[in-house]
Amino acid sequence: MSSPAHAIYSSTLSLSLQGHEFQPQYGVQLIFKETVRSRLLCSAACSQNPSCRIFDYDSSSHRCRLFEADLTNGAIIETASQTSIVGSVILSASLYASMYNQSCSACQGNRYQTCSSTTNKCQCPGNSYWNGSMCPLQLFENAACSQIDACRSDLNLSCVMNSYGEFTQCLIAATTIYTQNFIYNIPSSSECIAWNTFQSTLTSRPYRSMTIKGSNDPTGITLTNPRYVAGIANALLTNATYGPVSSNGYLWVVGPCGYGYELSATGDVCGCSLGYIVRPCIGNVNWGGINGNTCGASSQTMIVIIQ
Incomplete structure (x- = not known):
């Protein structure tokens, strides 16, 4: 009917x-x-x-x-x-093919697609996503998903990407934060304990970005490739080597240094390159640094946010 x-x-x-x-x-x-x-x-x-x-x-x-x-x-x-x-x-691809991504005049007043105020193009309505042929409803927690926008973002769900870059299922997005104060010429002890705790709390929940910042650079640098973020999070969780991978203008890498694993945006590990390095478990005074010296660095706060 x-x-x-x-x-x-x-x-x-x-x-x-x-x-x-x-x-x-x-x-x-x-x-x-x-x-x-x-x-x-x-x-x-x-x-x-x-x-x-x-x-x-x-x-x-x-x-x-x-x-x-x-x-x-x-x-x-x-x-x-x-x-x-x-x-x-009853839905079919023919209801969408002639309108999707066309100018808003093509879908004016149409129930199947809506005009995006940001692109001025016909897009899928809220809580649905474009799968290449039509606009199915976004998925709920634990559902299998095959693309990044397939899950209900209004419910804080994201499509998990594993370390191989494969989308898997819809899970609640997570945020894990490391923040510690480091003192010039003082080896990091409690900071290393906090780093180990930070690593252990990383999970298979979806992460979309990672930011390294601190008192020397309150804005910091951000990695926005979900595949690389997932790879780094998994490497930190399992104490494994990852990278270097190039994205957002930096070479991101995880690797062993001293008594633990370091996170670096300089392309190498256990070095003294200027830039952004966090290695609280090195066992000496070269615990890294933000936006400057990473060996014998001045007192500062270092923050890592994976979300």
Whole structure:
């Protein structure tokens, strides 16, 4: 059936048998629940809401529910009410191909794509993503994912990338911070303990960026390649060598130095290159430095943020 709404908002629906309702996997998927006079009005409400992919309606109670969901993250189930029915919006690549990434005039008032205020192009609506042919809904925690924007970012989810650069699953994004004060010509002891703790708290949760900064450079430098960030985080967690890899104007590397592993943006380890090096477990006074000397450096605070 097609909704009676204005044609540009029309959609084709697949209806279940009577005696069924939709069971969402997550409460956040329910986006509308009201009493309406007819199934036709309920289906029209769904057609006019770009977020709606499924609705159910009970003609006895007149309950109308709209869901930002589909059968990948919910189910049509039998219910005691024989007057309840489920409608699913039928999607196909043809609904998207002629509009995606075109000027906003191509998708004006269209339920399947929206005008981006930043690019002035037709893009996928909120909580959905472009997979190369259409706009499926973004995924929830622990779901398998194959691209960086496939997960519900509004729920702080990111698509995890392993150290091989392969996307794996949607997990809650994590932030791990190391911050310690270092004193000129004093070997780092408590700072090394804190570094070991920092390394051990790194997980397989998704990380998208890493920043090295401190009192000598409050802004610091940032690595934004998720694959490299994942590789560095895994190397620090497992005390393994990684890199050097080139990104954001620096050569990033993890490797052994002294009694532990150092993080360097100079392309080498256990050296005295000027730049950004953190190696609290070296066992002497050459514990690194930020934006300057990394051997015999002046007193300073060093901070590493992986998030």
